[in-house]
Amino acid sequence: MIRVDGLTKTFTANKEPVAAVDNVDFEVADGEMVTLLGPSGCGKTTTLRCVAGLERPDGGRVVIGNETMVDVAAGVFVPPNRRKLGMVFQSYAIWPHMTVLENVAYALEGQRTAKAERHRLAMTALDTVKLAHLADRPAPRLSGGQQQRVAIARALVGRPQVLLFDEPLSNLDARLRMEMRGELRRIQREIGLSSIYVTHDQSEALAVSDWIVVMKDGRIIERGRPLDIYRYPRHVFTAQFLGTTNLVPGTVDATDDSGGRLRVTTALGPIIGIDRSGALRPGAKVKVSIRPEDLSAQAVDGLANTFDGKLTNALFAGVAVEAEVSVGGTTLACLLNRESDLTPGRAISLRARPDACLILPEESA
Amino acid sequence: MTDAASPAPAEQRRFHLGWREITLALLIVFLAYQVVIPFMMIIWTSLKTARPGDPEFLSLTVTFANYARALGSASFWRTTGNTLSFAFASTLLAFVMGAFLAWVVERTNTPLGRFIGFVLIARIVIPGVLIVISWILIASPNIGLFNQLMRPITGIRNVVNIYSFWGMVWVQALEMVPLAYLLLSAAFQAMDPRLEEASTMTGAGNWRTLRRISLPLALPAVGAALLLLFIIAIETFEVPLLMGTRAGIRVYTTEIFYDTSRTPIDWGLAATYAMALCAVAIVLLFVYFRLIRFGERYQTITGKDYRPRRIDLGRWKYLTCAAALVFVFLITGVPFLMMLYASLLPFYQAPSLAAFESMSLANYLSVFDSAKTITPMINSTILGPVVATAVIFIVAAIAYFVQKTQVPGRKVLDFLSFAPIAIPSVVLGATFFWFYLLVPLPVIGTLTIIGLAYLTKYMPVALRFVSASMMQIHSELDEAAQVAGVSWARNFFKVVLPLLRPGLLAAWFWVMVHAYRELTIALMLARSQNRTAAVVIFDLWEEGSFLLLSAFGVMMFLLLAALSTIAWLIGRRFGVQEQY
Numbered sequence: 001m002i003r004v005d006g007l008t009k010t011f012t013a014n015k016e017p018v019a020a021v022d023n024v025d026f027e028v029a030d031g032e033m034v035t036l037l038g039p040s041g042c043g044k045t046t047t048l049r050c051v052a053g054l055e056r057p058d059g060g061r062v063v064i065g066n067e068t069m070v071d072v073a074a075g076v077f078v079p080p081n082r083r084k085l086g087m088v089f090q091s092y093a094i095w096p097h098m099t100v101l102e103n104v105a106y107a108l109e110g111q112r113t114a115k116a117e118r119h120r121l122a123m124t125a126l127d128t129v130k131l132a133h134l135a136d137r138p139a140p141r142l143s144g145g146q147q148q149r150v151a152i153a154r155a156l157v158g159r160p161q162v163l164l165f166d167e168p169l170s171n172l173d174a175r176l177r178m179e180m181r182g183e184l185r186r187i188q189r190e191i192g193l194s195s196i197y198v199t200h201d202q203s204e205a206l207a208v209s210d211w212i213v214v215m216k217d218g219r220i221i222e223r224g225r226p227l228d229i230y231r232y233p234r235h236v237f238t239a240q241f242l243g244t245t246n247l248v249p250g251t252v253d254a255t256d257d258s259g260g261r262l263r264v265t266t267a268l269g270p271i272i273g274i275d276r277s278g279a280l281r282p283g284a285k286v287k288v289s290i291r292p293e294d295l296s297a298q299a300v301d302g303l304a305n306t307f308d309g310k311l312t313n314a315l316f317a318g319v320a321v322e323a324e325v326s327v328g329g330t331t332l333a334c335l336l337n338r339e340s341d342l343t344p345g346r347a348i349s350l351r352a353r354p355d356a357c358l359i360l361p362e363e364s365a
Numbered sequence: 366m367t368d369a370a371s372p373a374p375a376e377q378r379r380f381h382l383g384w385r386e387i388t389l390a391l392l393i394v395f396l397a398y399q400v401v402i403p404f405m406m407i408i409w410t411s412l413k414t415a416r417p418g419d420p421e422f423l424s425l426t427v428t429f430a431n432y433a434r435a436l437g438s439a440s441f442w443r444t445t446g447n448t449l450s451f452a453f454a455s456t457l458l459a460f461v462m463g464a465f466l467a468w469v470v471e472r473t474n475t476p477l478g479r480f481i482g483f484v485l486i487a488r489i490v491i492p493g494v495l496i497v498i499s500w501i502l503i504a505s506p507n508i509g510l511f512n513q514l515m516r517p518i519t520g521i522r523n524v525v526n527i528y529s530f531w532g533m534v535w536v537q538a539l540e541m542v543p544l545a546y547l548l549l550s551a552a553f554q555a556m557d558p559r560l561e562e563a564s565t566m567t568g569a570g571n572w573r574t575l576r577r578i579s580l581p582l583a584l585p586a587v588g589a590a591l592l593l594l595f596i597i598a599i600e601t602f603e604v605p606l607l608m609g610t611r612a613g614i615r616v617y618t619t620e621i622f623y624d625t626s627r628t629p630i631d632w633g634l635a636a637t638y639a640m641a642l643c644a645v646a647i648v649l650l651f652v653y654f655r656l657i658r659f660g661e662r663y664q665t666i667t668g669k670d671y672r673p674r675r676i677d678l679g680r681w682k683y684l685t686c687a688a689a690l691v692f693v694f695l696i697t698g699v700p701f702l703m704m705l706y707a708s709l710l711p712f713y714q715a716p717s718l719a720a721f722e723s724m725s726l727a728n729y730l731s732v733f734d735s736a737k738t739i740t741p742m743i744n745s746t747i748l749g750p751v752v753a754t755a756v757i758f759i760v761a762a763i764a765y766f767v768q769k770t771q772v773p774g775r776k777v778l779d780f781l782s783f784a785p786i787a788i789p790s791v792v793l794g795a796t797f798f799w800f801y802l803l804v805p806l807p808v809i810g811t812l813t814i815i816g817l818a819y820l821t822k823y824m825p826v827a828l829r830f831v832s833a834s835m836m837q838i839h840s841e842l843d844e845a846a847q848v849a850g851v852s853w854a855r856n857f858f859k860v861v862l863p864l865l866r867p868g869l870l871a872a873w874f875w876v877m878v879h880a881y882r883e884l885t886i887a888l889m890l891a892r893s894q895n896r897t898a899a900v901v902i903f904d905l906w907e908e909g910s911f912l913l914l915s916a917f918g919v920m921m922f923l924l925l926a927a928l929s930t931i932a933w934l935i936g937r938r939f940g941v942q943e944q945y
Contacts, residue, residue, distance in 0.1 A: 052566060054562055054565070054566075080562075080565045080566060081565050081566070081567075081568045081569055081570055082568070084568070085566060086566070087562075087563070087566040089559045089562070089563060090559075091557060091559050093557065093559035093560050093562065093563035095560060095563070095564075095578060095582070096582070097581045097582060106564070106567060106569075106577070107567035107568070108567075109567075109569065109573070109577075110567065110568035110569055110573075111568075151563075154563075154567070155566075158567060158568065
């Protein structure tokens with residue numbers, strides 16, 4: 001269990017104090033993987049480094065298990081080497097002057113175990129990441145994916161209470177990244193360790209997490225289960241950052257009779273959608289978020305949320321066709337069946353179910 | 366588009382004679398002339414008892430008489446011992462000081478770090494010979510300021526004697542600290558702090574991280590820095606010449622100088638010492654490059670959020686700051702202030718109220734009075750920029766062929782242009798002199814011969830600056846110009862050279878400053894008409910005109926500072942200020 005309360009960290013940039021992490025709270029339950037997701041500079045890595053003890057926060061508390069690691073108000077700071085954590089770095093940080101086995105076994109040197117026992121445990125850890133056959137290879141002579149596995153084995157071998165991942169996959173190429181994603185999730189589940197995972201890659205976050213915490217400018221925007229936060233983000237920022245979406249600006253016209261539904265006047269005509277917050281009143285400026293996969297080309301005349309337009313662009317992407325449809329000057333991105341007629345300029349009607357049209361308050365910044 | 370098809374166009378190109386091929390051929394001929402001949406001259410002269418210019422010198426009979434004479438004499442072995450122990454001690458001292466300064470500036474939160482680094486690097490505009498002289502004026506017996514000031518306090522006639530082994534080591538070490546600092550701060554910057562953090566995360570304390578991670582990782586870079594300093598200390602000339610002679614400590618470089626400057630000139634013995642010097646340098650360079658390559662293996666992928674870790678020293682930071690400032694004062698401040706002080710005096714004396722009252726600009730006026738000082742100043746002002754400009758054009762062409770083309774012969778270019786690094790200045794000066802005694806070209810006694818020797822001397826380092834820059838230019842830029850149908854020569858001048866600008870400016874700057882302040886080669890080749898500024902300082906020193914010398918030194922320093930500032934301003938206009 002990890003609990004972070006009111007964590008704050010300020011840096012000085014150009015003699016101006018900048019809050020890299022601003023009053024951040026979150027919790028990681030036993031055995032769960034929580035992802036800190038956000039664009040670069042949002043404070044996610046600094047948060048992780050504060051949990052690791054590599055940065056000293058200016059305010060707040062970090063509790064791991066039953067032990068308070070940091071409590072700024074009480075003057076408590078446990079140094080990183082006493083926190084019993086495992087960490088995987090973005091650059092892997094594999095020591096180039098050691099072999100694979102030495103890299104992993106080094107992590108056990110602080111414990112009072114015999115050398116033979118250290119090597120045995122290191123081999124077991126290398127087995128977990130399927131790298132036992134390369135144990136004697138000098139570390140620099142490994143591919144990126146293999147270095148990544150060594151880094152994970154090294155983080156695991158000391159039986160830490162918590163695993164920390166700092167953008168562990170961002171230096172790998174696309175195919176390997178997909179593969180390692182599944183691998184990471186498998187290992188984390190097998191070992192059942194509470195983990196914090198930092199990434200700026202939304203699809204990675206959706207794939208590996210139990211919970212996602214979305215951050216921006218040092219603050220937490222919102223948090224949720226991967227499917228919930230993808231389907232029903234509460235902020236325009238989250239809707240945009242997690243996957244692709246069409247954002248149609250408009251004004252709330254009237255509340256519909258059936259629960260939670262609103263009618264919004266937009267450039268596309270009236271759209272019926274849902275308001276999960278229940279706080280939007282007629283006249284409010286809003287954005288309607290419609291995911292491309294929720295726009296279907298099988299339109300039925302006379303139903304609500306039907307948009308007649310012209311196909312302007314179509315890219316065959318294997319699974320489906322990524323298409324752009326111009327509806328009265330507004331461009332909508334949608335996914336079409338790969339057998340569709342892709343003639344540019346042809347007339348096309350799109351429809352979105354009201355449940356898939358999410359009405360979000362327009363953000364001030 | 367297949368791999369098999371690509372060699373074909375290269376094959377066609379090989380038989381096409383264009384500007385590119387002509388340039389390549391000219392470069393190879395030039396390098397053979399400038400680099401291969403000096404090496405052959407040393408070897409050949411060491412195998413002959415006749416002097417260059419004698420008909421006998423060109424006959425094919427060789428003898429090992431010179432080697433037998435040198436290796437059989439006690440003085441050769443004494444000189445060898447002196448050379449190695451002097452180089453060893455000054456290397457260690459320079460390394461310790463340089464490492465401390467680099468650590469303070471790069472890895473701690475010591476205040477004034479940038480200032481300390483800047484003042485250290487600014488030292489390179491002070492000629493080496495002036496640094497030696499200023500320390501002699503401070504700590505020589507009888508006239509040394511420090512000895513004069515300490516006499517009433519301690520009652521000892523001479524507290525320190527700079528004319529001694531440790532005096533030489535002290536001055537040589539101070540002279541090398543800026544280089545040690547540069548090499549080590551580069552090594553500190555290249556170290557990924559994540560490697561240390563990863564160790565901390567496994568539960569290791571600071572001590573185990575230092576012993577098992579930081580030190581082993583720094584070892585190749587540290588070893589390379591030590592070796593380079595050692596090579597420089599072995600090849601150094603100013604300190605042994607001005608201090609070693611009176612201290613009775615002779616090293617290889619001074620032996621070569623004396624063998625070639627006394628009558629009768631002992632060519633064979635000088636060449637034998639030169640061979641010994643080159644042999645040591647080549648062996649050390651071989652080890653140096655092995656270490657560099659070993660170090661490159663340690664380079665790992667670095668994350669985007671790379672931020673060097675600085676150690677918070679707490680209140681100790683004021684102590685490290687004070688210590689660093691003292692070092693910087695000794696290294697840069699002392700030579701400059703000493704020259705400035707002496708240049709204003711009517712006669713040399715310890716600082717006192719009377720001394721300050723007697724100060725005037727009289728010495729500066731006498732510098733302007735004499736053609737003996739003005740002509741050499743003009744000579745240096747011509748040599749510096751001209752040689753620098755010539756070197757960067759040659760080096761840019763070499764770097765282009767080596768890195769951006771597949772032309773056969775480019776490896777030869779690479780090797781030849783780097784080989785002069787193994788020839789010590791004193792040997793280079795001697796071989797150029799010997800060669801032009803043989804060849805009936807009227808260059809002896811002109812600036813041309815010095816300029817030619819400088820070309821060979823400064824090519825290797827300039828090439829490193831430009832290569833680093835060339836590596837950042839993607840081959841596709843060059844290829845795009847070729848596909849667009851632009852001629853090779855036009856492309857080189859319009860695309861390659863402009864893109865190389867940062868590297869070229871850095872190389873130009875470095876060569877200009879060093880050619881301006883260089884003493885050894887200029888002294889070996891000096892006649893009455895081609896004396897340079899540094900040679901005049903040596904002349905004035907021999908005459909005992911310290912005060913005129915100091916005024917001249919201050920002017921030389923100011924001129925060089927002005928030239929450097931202009932170069933820096935030009936560089937900034939072209940947007941290269943981030944690379945210094």
